[in-house]
Amino acid sequence: MHRASVWICLACLFTPTLGLYRGENYKEDLRIQPLRDGRVSTTFSFVTVLEGAVPRNPKVLGQPDESQHYALFPLTLGQILREYAITELHLTLNAGKWNYDNWGHPPEAGVSTGAELWAWMGTSELSTVDERWSGLRNALSGLFCASLGSLDSRRTTSPTVAFPLSGSTPPFGLHELRHASLPSENVCTENLTPFLKLLPCKSHAGLAALLNPQKVFDADWHGMAIHVIWKEDVGVELKLTLQAVFNPVRTSAGKRRDWNLQSLFDRSIERSCPVASSSSVTVIIPEEKNHQITPKIPAHVDGLAVYDFSSSSNFTSPSNIAMYWPNEHSFQYPLPPLLSLTPLSVKRTIHGTTQTRGVLSVSVTNNSPQEVSAGYLEMMPALLTLWMHTLKVEINSQIRSDLLSGLKYHPPSPQSSGRLSPSMLQAVLTIPPKSTLKISMEVNKAFLKYTEHPPDAMRGWDLPGAVFFPLPQSTNDASSGHGWERIYTPPLLVDLPTPDFSMPYNVIILSCTLMTLIFGSVFNLLTRKWVVVEIQE
Missing domain, CATH: 2.60.40.740 (Immunoglobulin-like)
Structure with a gap:
């Protein structure tokens, strides 16, 4: 940990050399929104762009690929994308149930419970889409420590209308969609650790330093997502998101909905990520006027309070954004019927x-x-x-x-x-x-x-x-x-028709008992000798 801090300090000294990362851009953002039921929705967004990059043509998979030299883009994920010629990739790992009526639409649409993976791949005679889909699942399973290898042909479909291409379509050949979901997949720290390793500053600096697994996985709803999209005028965009819905009323002693970064994550932002071109925290101001937010900003633009945490700003010390309701003794949950926030x-x-x-x-x-x-x-x-x-x-x-x-x-x-x-x-x-x-x-x-x-x-x-x-x-x-x-x-x-799995156990016990009695009796008859023993007085 001390060694990582030394490297981050050295990187901060050489912040003007960000021009060395030509063709790559990294920015991060945290969106915080108080909800009407007292909960707080948080969405982390980490975007890395490879400017001018193009997905690999699947028709040249048999030829040597160009060298991959990344400074900000994660090499482990880049190798997987190039190996299987992936044009677009979406992976989500969520736990819990998203309440559309009370929370509205999520900032990231993929909130299905468990694991969901879908990818667009170009067709090729050298390697079929199904073969590359199998390799992609196994590679991502090892990278994120998830059971994605179970997304085999029993769970794979191609719903092209519901899951269209989010970016541009490359000029080479036709493209096919593969989609699979595993609702029983659980999300834990083993998935968050490789997720953080894909970031340039990991969890040592920047907004990712707030991601405390003990707090994130204690939220009422949490999920992470990986999106790889190709845009013709931009390049290859990698977007890593992490969403969590916290309940400060449940965790506070006074049943209040007051919150701050320290209470939500048990951490604060101590240093900025030196390679981030922009780093900001956006707080959506609720419509009610009886709240207060600190640190105070001169004005709220379009109902948003934006705080800049990039290395180019005046951010020099730990900052703890907080929102509280001073005139509210305890939070009163709104009584039904409530109007739904979604159509x-x-x-x-x-x-x-x-x-x-x-x-x-x-x-x-x-x-x-x-x-x-x-x-x-x-x-x-x-x-x-x-x-x-x-x-x-x-x-x-x-x-x-x-x-x-x-x-x-x-x-x-x-x-x-x-x-x-x-x-x-x-x-x-x-x-x-x-x-x-x-x-x-x-x-x-x-x-x-x-x-x-x-x-x-x-x-x-x-x-x-x-x-x-x-x-x-x-x-x-x-x-x-x-x-x-x-x-x-x-x-x-x-609930499917399920056999009585206790019957094999009963049969085994009964069979072993009978075999023991029969074998013991026959063994005694064959090996025991009957002799006359005279007992002298």
């Missing part, structure tokens, strides 16, 4: 009285006064079979088939590995204003071999959440006005 509210359940059949129900509420059109995507593993002839769309207990269009369904298909691919259901929903649309369909639950069940078979199986997304080039006033992105429903826990 759509979604609920999704699966119910049934048996382990073989059930009903999947989805309820979508349009909170806006305008009609909303949204895409609906279900990606179900082969554990469940959707019976499309039972699909019903209802509003106020009246069947409205005209509100569902563009229905596409891909049933599970056998793969070369002998496994079944997941099913994919995609449709366009039209929700009238101030109404609730209900979708229901019957499902069948698969019978698995006893060797295919996980160790905790009685717990059940996690199913990925459904995705609602705005339609491309949508002219809907509600969607364009709110600027909403993808909405993820929480995952479902389904």
Whole structure:
């Protein structure tokens, strides 16, 4: 730790030499927003840009690649991107449930529970997209210490409409999408440590010094994401984000919603990252006027309080940004009913009285006064079979088939590995204003071999959440006005037909007992000798 501090001090002395990092730019930002339920949303954003860089053409994978010399861009991730010719990459690791109604849309749309990975790759005759997808999953699994290797063909789909290219399309060949999710993946310190190693200053300086794992993983919701996007006029952009929703009311003794950097992260910003071109903390000022913020700034521009922590600013000592409500004795939670902060509210359940059949129900509420059109995507593993002839769309207990269009369904298909691919259901929903649309369909639950069940078979199986997304080039006033992105429903826990795993144990015990009795009796008969022993008086 002392050695790292010495190197950072030396780097600060040579701050004017930032011109040596030609073609690379790094900036960081922290966004803090007090929420109406007393919680505090924090979003860290670390962006590194390789100016003028172009993704590798997959048609030249057999040829030697150009040398990779990075000063700010992480070499470990850059080698993976070049090895498998990745044009665009998105990886998210989240824990918890994002509350859209009370927290609004997140700054980063990817808030699905567990792990979600999707990538765009160009086609090539030298190496197929599926082969490179397998190598990418295993490489990222080792880099971030996550179970991404489990995202095999049983969980991989290609929903191109819901997950389009975020950047530009390279001129070489066609591109294909691969998407997979693992809702049962847990997020822990083993994932945060390699995440921080991708930053130029690691966690020794800059805003990343606030990332205390004991505090971050104690939040009500937390997640990290890695985005690699190619923009034609900019280059390759790497964006690392970490989101967390803290609850100061729960952790404070007086049940107050006051917060500061020290109370949220148990750390403060002691030094700036010398290679960051910009480093700022942005606090979104709440609409209510009975609050105070320190340090005070001359003016709040557009409801934002911006603090500059870059090395070029006057930042020289530790700073602790704080917001408090002096006239509030204790925080009073707002009483329902509360207006939703998002145009759509979604609920999704699966119910049934048996382990073989059930009903999947989805309820979508349009909170806006305008009609909303949204895409609906279900990606179900082969554990469940959707019976499309039972699909019903209802509003106020009246069947409205005209509100569902563009229905596409891909049933599970056998793969070369002998496994079944997941099913994919995609449709366009039209929700009238101030109404609730209900979708229901019957499902069948698969019978698995006893060797295919996980160790905790009685717990059940996690199913990925459904995705609602705005339609491309949508002219809907509600969607364009709110600027909403993808909405993820929480995952479902389904109870499949499970064998009684205690029976093999009982059979083994009974068999061993019988074998012991039989073997012991036969062994005694064969080896014991009967002799007459005379006992003298």
